[in-house]
Amino acid sequence: MAPKLQIACAGLGRMGARHALNFHNRTPRAELVAAFTPVQKEVEWAHANLEGVTIYTDYDEMLKHPGLQAVVVATVTTAHAEEAIKAIEAGKHVLCEKPLSTSVEISQSVVDAAVKKPHLKVMCGFSRRFDASYRDAFNRMDNGQIGRPSVFRSQTCDRLDPSGFFVAYAEFSGGIFVDCNIHDIDLALWYFGQDSIVKSVVATGITAVQPELRKHKDVDNGVGIVEFWGGKVAYFYSSRMMAAGQHDMTEVIGTEGKLAINANPTGTLVELHESTGIRREIPHDYYGRFEHAFVTEANEFTAACLDNNTLPFKLTGAVQAVKIGCALQESLNSGQKINFDETGRRLETSRL
Template identity: 35%
Template structure:
């Protein structure tokens, strides 16, 4: 079977994980080119993994005629333009979340994707490929908890990562707490409830690190969302989780409740000693969702080979961006935001 030749842009923490999966863990796939503005990163990966092509300019990589697909793991503010460039040149495209930092640019990407129906486009909402989240979806569809009417999501990053995030945020790469972190939870809510958001109210602040106030972002924030069918969403996101990386989701239905990740355990080992009973926690998203990142990348390659489209569509990216941007506006203004209005009015 023909191998899909892929070029990846972005070699940060997540980009390096994706690159490794593409190079060594995905059947019928060949990581042919790597690109980063940091020349040392490019050279290191090329030398260590025997990658034939390396670039510091994205446009130079797109000119490589050997490539079939582009994998985008660059900072969030580059996604939209890089997606459109790659699609216009005939490539299949995978992009990390979010689709865009602003509603208008997300809608531009949706138009571009629709203009290239023969190319595969996939967005990196990897939790849909996590075994636990997939099992929850199957149980909801089977009616195990009745009709779901409330979803509660916690997305808490380790406190130890705050310094590195502040560097990232000051460079205007993140889009703010809700677009950067809660975007996965917004996608899950739409997926589980089968509804779009109607209105949101978001609050937040800086509690351990006042630097977040200086960049007009929240260290920790919360949003309450009303969906079209009157279902409720409660979303908490934070950068200051003392015990590690904590992702927890609860779906309450008319006949029962599902919970995923209540204890963010690293493994099944329990340590018992004079300090008490200890379960070690995962310390980051790469560890918690290792299987999901691999599975979503494998799905992207298989979609190209099988000439089919992934279940995650560009619309999922657009609608999650609309909701994330609405939460950002509510946080910044203190107002209740009508989500449908945010599709048109961003100011």
């Protein structure tokens, strides 16, 4: 019997539970051997749903689990970096949920730790990189079907959650550009090339439904433009107030064509004809949209660890993405456009 990757899951909240189940049930070459959560309710959930998995309430203890080879970090964002670094230092492969941190410096510290252990696979969980549609579009672009990609539009739009959850969440999320558009930024870097250098960043936003977000310097609808040196431009939209559900979409516009990913969102393949017209439903949250991408992510990360394959993208990109996200968030709050020179060094914002 080929040995399976012995993996642990840190965090069993909304996202952690999904990762744990995916590694437990839908990743044939991995074996989920351990999980960590400090939350009693989640411990109980684990006992009921993760048969045969050792549950820890102390992260450091979990790292000592015999034979452990890899860790998926899916705790709260503020804990990502520290736990990832500890795992790296303990010699474990790491799949860390995005973002590594809402701070550029802290994100970089994860990269620094990983650099010291080049035999380890350390990946930031940009799930859209594993989505079949994004991959199909990338391959078409790569094959020249749209000429030279020049304009990139992407949005991450969540369904309206009237519970107020996002207000509390905003205290630690890093803001809408870091929390939501980080995905779109990462996609732009993927499609435009990871070596793209930002020329300018500007953003604005409003609080249409949750004015209390302002106390965390956040908004519920944000628009930003990121210019790259070399004649490329990306623009982003993020929102917390979509009525119909999650609508994440992207357009890659080239000199000879355009690729649209999810311009027509849909859930199942069902359309209902009723007296008010024709209606279809769309996924209510990002997991509804990207569930299969998460499963692919788990399987490909596992294969990379076991077979010593190159990961599909570099960890440094996660720092780039946070850097751009933070600059957008800063511009949102300062009202200033931020400029960078051709080496990527930030210029003084304003001059007379």
